[in-house]
Amino acid sequence: DTGVSQDPRHKITKRGQNVTFRCDPISEHNRLYWYRQTLGQGPEFLTYFQNEAQLEKSRLLSDRFSAERPKGSFSTLEIQRTEQGDSAMYLCASSRGLDQETQYFGPGTRLLVL
Amino acid sequence: AQTVTQSQPEMSVQEAETVTLSCTYDTSESDYYLFWYKQPPSRQMILVIRQEAYKQQNATENRFSVNFQKAAKSFSLKISDSQLGDAAMYFCAYGEYGNKLVFGAGTILRVKS
Numbered sequence: 001d002t003g004v005s006q007d008p009r010h011k012i013t014k015r016g017q018n019v020t021f022r023c024d025p026i027s028e029h030n031r032l033y034w035y036r037q038t039l040g041q042g043p044e045f046l047t048y049f050q051n052e053a054q055l056e057k058s059r060l061l062s063d064r065f066s067a068e069r070p071k072g073s074f075s076t077l078e079i080q081r082t083e084q085g086d087s088a089m090y091l092c093a094s095s096r097g098l099d100q101e102t103q104y105f106g107p108g109t110r111l112l113v114l
Numbered sequence: 115a116q117t118v119t120q121s122q123p124e125m126s127v128q129e130a131e132t133v134t135l136s137c138t139y140d141t142s143e144s145d146y147y148l149f150w151y152k153q154p155p156s157r158q159m160i161l162v163i164r165q166e167a168y169k170q171q172n173a174t175e176n177r178f179s180v181n182f183q184k185a186a187k188s189f190s191l192k193i194s195d196s197q198l199g200d201a202a203m204y205f206c207a208y209g210e211y212g213n214k215l216v217f218g219a220g221t222i223l224r225v226k227s
Contacts, residue, residue, distance in 0.1 A: 031212060042118075042205050042217030043159075056214065091159070093215075101147050101209055105159040 002026070004106035006092050012112045013082055020078045021109045025094030032075050033103060034067055035091040036060065043091055049075060050097060082113045116141045118208050120218035127196045128226050134181075135191045135221050137206030147209045148182065148189045153220075154202040162204070165189065193223075201225045 005024045013019050025032045030051050035043035046065070047057045051072035061067075064082075069075040079086055089110050093103040117140045127133035139148070150162040165173045165182050172180050177197075181190045193200055206218040 033214065035215075040220070042207075042220050043215070045214035045216070048214060050212070058214075095212075097212055101211060102149070102161055102164055103209070103215060104161070105151075107158045 004092055004094050004104055006090075006106040006109050008109055009107060010110050010112075012114065014114050015082060015084060017082055018078065018080045019082060019111065020076055021090055021092075021111075022074060022076050023092030023094075023106060024074045025092070026104055029094035029096055029104075030072065031095045031097040031103075032069055033093040033095075034075070034077050035093065037089040037091055037108070038087075046077075046090075079111075082111075084113050087111055087113045116143075116208050116216045118206055118216050118218040120206055120221050122221045123219070124222045124224070126224045126226060127193070127200075129196055129198060131196055132192060132194045133196055133223065135193075135204055135206075135223065137189045137191070137218055139187050139189065139206070139208045139216075141187070141208065143210060145211070148180075149207040149209065149215070150178070150180070150189075150191045151205045151207060151217075152200075152202045153205065159205070163191065196225050198225050198227060 007022045033048040034046040037043040049069040064080045067077045089108045091108045092106040095103045119138045146167045148165045153159040163175045177194045179192045203220045207215040209215045
């Protein structure tokens with residue numbers, strides 16, 4: 001069990017650029033979640049997948065955000081035309097999706113938009 | 115929509131003493147899960163303890179225990195014999211089967227030596 005991994009750990013970009021983050025869940029976890037956390041706040045839900053199907057998207061997920069989970073393994077979160085308000089920590093979590101509802105979190109990707 | 119409230123932005127405890135962090139939540143569901151997560155500075159969020167709503171017995175994990183009051187929608191975390199390594203931001207979270215977690219704003223715990 002290698003845990004949830006995220007790449008990159010840090011990303012600095014200029015306003016208007018596109019960025020993509022990757023999350024690798026714990027092996028055999030079929031649910032994968034994305035959250036956004038701003039400084040001093042709790043994480044806020046963005047979207048989640050059951051295998052390759054995206055089952056729910058938050059209203060926080062504007063049209064500039066898109067997430068995929070091809071083949072039900074790793075997931076990517078892309079932000080197009082970044083804005084300074086997108087600066088945050090982007091957290092990924094996974095769970096087995098059975099009655100074990102505990103979500104295990106990755107280290108996060110910290111995004112800074114200049 | 116479900117909400118989670120942590121009314122204590124910051125708490126302090128002396129090493130080896132006991133501290134209780136408060137959490138209340140709002141839901142109309144009867145089956146759900148509650149969690150406490152710990153997030154040390156610049157480090158990964160880790161699970162401290164979880165409670166299934168259908169269980170009347172309060173969960174315990176070594177020095178960590180909860181006081182789950184379903185009718186009052188209250189879920190507090192007690193840390194006994196506090197250690198310097200317990201210093202972190204603690205988040206209370208609510209979840210339903212397979213769905214998103216709803217987090218509180220967090221409580222910063224400082225441990226004094």
